[in-house]
Amino acid sequence: MPVYDALYDYMDRIIHVLVRHEQGAAHAAEGYGRITGEPGVCLATSGPGATNLVTGIADAMMDSVPIVCITGQVASHLVGSDAFQEADVMGITAPITKWNYQITDANEIPEVFSKAFHIAKTGRPGPVLIDITKDAQFATFDFSYPKEVKMESYQPTTHPHPKQIELAAELLNKAERPYILAGHGVIIAKAEKDLIRLAEKGGIPVAQTLHGVSIFPTAHPLHVGFLGMHGNYGPNILSNKADVVLAVGMRFDDRVTGRLKDYLPDAKIIHIDIDPAELNKNVQVEIPIVADAKNAIQALNKEIKKRSHSAWIKEFQKCYQLEEKKVIQNECDPKKGKIKMGEAIYKLNELTKGEAIIVADVGQHQMMAARYAKFVKPNSFITSGGMGTMGFALPAAMGAKYALLHPPNGQVSDGKASLDREVICITGDGGVQMNIQELATLAQENLPVKIVILNNDFLGMVRQWQELFFKKRYSMTKIKNPDFVTVAKGFYLQAEKVEKREELMGALKRMLKSKGPYLLDIKVEKEQNVFPMIATGASVDEVRLE
Amino acid sequence: MKQIYTITAFAENRPGVLYRIADLFLRRKVNIESLTVSEIEHTGQSRFTILVHAEPLLVEKLVKQLYRIIEITKVIDSLDQSLIIKEIALIKITAKNLERRREIEQLVHLANGKIAAVNQSYLVVEKTGTEEEIDSLHELLKPFGIKEFVRSGRIVVFK
Numbered sequence: 282m283p284v285y286d287a288l289y290d291y292m293d294r295i296i297h298v299l300v301r302h303e304q305g306a307a308h309a310a311e312g313y314g315r316i317t318g319e320p321g322v323c324l325a326t327s328g329p330g331a332t333n334l335v336t337g338i339a340d341a342m343m344d345s346v347p348i349v350c351i352t353g354q355v356a357s358h359l360v361g362s363d364a365f366q367e368a369d370v371m372g373i374t375a376p377i378t379k380w381n382y383q384i385t386d387a388n389e390i391p392e393v394f395s396k397a398f399h400i401a402k403t404g405r406p407g408p409v410l411i412d413i414t415k416d417a418q419f420a421t422f423d424f425s426y427p428k429e430v431k432m433e434s435y436q437p438t439t440h441p442h443p444k445q446i447e448l449a450a451e452l453l454n455k456a457e458r459p460y461i462l463a464g465h466g467v468i469i470a471k472a473e474k475d476l477i478r479l480a481e482k483g484g485i486p487v488a489q490t491l492h493g494v495s496i497f498p499t500a501h502p503l504h505v506g507f508l509g510m511h512g513n514y515g516p517n518i519l520s521n522k523a524d525v526v527l528a529v530g531m532r533f534d535d536r537v538t539g540r541l542k543d544y545l546p547d548a549k550i551i552h553i554d555i556d557p558a559e560l561n562k563n564v565q566v567e568i569p570i571v572a573d574a575k576n577a578i579q580a581l582n583k584e585i586k587k588r589s590h591s592a593w594i595k596e597f598q599k600c601y602q603l604e605e606k607k608v609i610q611n612e613c614d615p616k617k618g619k620i621k622m623g624e625a626i627y628k629l630n631e632l633t634k635g636e637a638i639i640v641a642d643v644g645q646h647q648m649m650a651a652r653y654a655k656f657v658k659p660n661s662f663i664t665s666g667g668m669g670t671m672g673f674a675l676p677a678a679m680g681a682k683y684a685l686l687h688p689p690n691g692q693v694s695d696g697k698a699s700l701d702r703e704v705i706c707i708t709g710d711g712g713v714q715m716n717i718q719e720l721a722t723l724a725q726e727n728l729p730v731k732i733v734i735l736n737n738d739f740l741g742m743v744r745q746w747q748e749l750f751f752k753k754r755y756s757m758t759k760i761k762n763p764d765f766v767t768v769a770k771g772f773y774l775q776a777e778k779v780e781k782r783e784e785l786m787g788a789l790k791r792m793l794k795s796k797g798p799y800l801l802d803i804k805v806e807k808e809q810n811v812f813p814m815i816a817t818g819a820s821v822d823e824v825r826l827e
Numbered sequence: 828m829k830q831i832y833t834i835t836a837f838a839e840n841r842p843g844v845l846y847r848i849a850d851l852f853l854r855r856k857v858n859i860e861s862l863t864v865s866e867i868e869h870t871g872q873s874r875f876t877i878l879v880h881a882e883p884l885l886v887e888k889l890v891k892q893l894y895r896i897i898e899i900t901k902v903i904d905s906l907d908q909s910l911i912i913k914e915i916a917l918i919k920i921t922a923k924n925l926e927r928r929r930e931i932e933q934l935v936h937l938a939n940g941k942i943a944a945v946n947q948s949y950l951v952v953e954k955t956g957t958e959e960e961i962d963s964l965h966e967l968l969k970p971f972g973i974k975e976f977v978r979s980g981r982i983v984v985f986k
Contacts, residue, residue, distance in 0.1 A: 371843060372846065375843060375846050375847050375850060376847075376850045376854070379895075379897065380897045381843070400897060432897075433839075433900060434838070434839055434897060434898050434899060434900040435897050556895070557891050557894060558888070558891035558892045558894065558895055560891075561887070561888070562888060562891075
């Protein structure tokens, strides 16, 4: 209460968005953090307010997203006494925050807040939570914000060891089939251009992880595709042919590596990450480099020789042609039957020309978006990767749109072009219902987020697994959905449903033309599968195309 | 192969650090065999001495993950040969009979222990030493009927 009372005096200077559920607040803060690199902030009350943040905090932890959560707490003399609306927020969030702190004395506020923001956005970014007891909220004190944060115990290594860079360059210069795996760390470090330069100089093909999507413009000749369980065929299968792998800002997640013991059998691995704990965690590497991706890549750029590996790159092209014939053509340009998910993404993309920011939820539509959306600008694809949090996309898209409209101090937006950039939430009929209350927030703020539901009346990804691995026993995956158009209209949003191929383009155009928030419910083929696929426990070279 | 490791962690002395350390061992399913925590000579810093029985590779990962805890300043994992190790044990034995008392006192004296407390019905033996020395005195005293046996967990200094 005292915090909100104080906010009343700052309405002109602090943008506060009243979401409808705390989980929405946490994901919206993530959306803001992902776009700007600055922590998004969410506020919640004590007890249930704070515990509702938990999923969003865990999501930010897994995906290294800077957010600062501020939670209320009962008065300090009541802490630990099972008081009304008391929850052990410090205990609950310790395993899922980069740092958390309980303020019981108002005098701690300036130092703790400056530390919190510093910790959230530096090193490997992550969520920080500050729990403030009620008495500390009521107290008055002399406020002076520390100009700099000094912490003996927290000093992330940002510059690479020169010897390691030298060894890495030596390996890359001698490689016959070098391969770059680029992840989220490249985007966090804003090192996209440096990486493109490195790849071009060394003539090295680059594959992107789920969070790495959009580091390279999709059409770049050295960009070979997306890695992982439903990634592109070539980038997965050819991993095991590479002789030198440079992994930057990625963490060898099990969705990328497949069966570990058969992963990268012939490769010497160079791994750059700012978090030392990621090095040698899943995959044993030859040359570990602890550094900020930008510094490390720039240092490598100086040492790397001009090379070309056209025969090696041709292998990726051949794989792509096969994938195109077996999967992509039918997915993006089917001639008959119901609308397909890939087709919807593909057509949307034709209209946005790859300029939009795509925020994907979790499931089949997410993989389709990662596979078929094309990008021309970096940091344009946001999704919940590590946690795989259904319900992420709608609130995260709100946060992303706010980040464009109100960039943080010191970050100049690119003017109108940036303000006008579309933020499109691609979600499923299952996922959208997990935070659907945020439609009310969109309506109240008249925030022009476009929502595309790829609606197959199933929890599609689970159904796909049931089809492939559980003899089509569709246990509890069929959904009787609400009429999303009526729901959206109930929230005072514009909305439309489309079922026929010939009406799809028109519907997408109307959505993009509309001024405010808009929901488009696209009815897609019910039992469609995402391919290629590496089954759990299979090796990356056992990719299935059908 | 699993080995005994002593993980020594230095951290800012704040509430919640032990919670985060313990949680990490829980997530990795590594049992903490013993744990001692105390403030060290430089004020504001705590020293954690954690004994685990684990694979070397896992210990390496644990150490790196411990560094993720913001308050932690330094973590060192060591094998026993690079440490000077001491532990303290208190052993309470019922002994009303004078002759038995004398026997116990003799044993304790031989084992370089001492009698920390005594009254009409019991003796408390204090033994400082390595884990093995404590184990062997414990074995020797077992026949006398041990009421309580408590050990501190190791503290170490580096060689």
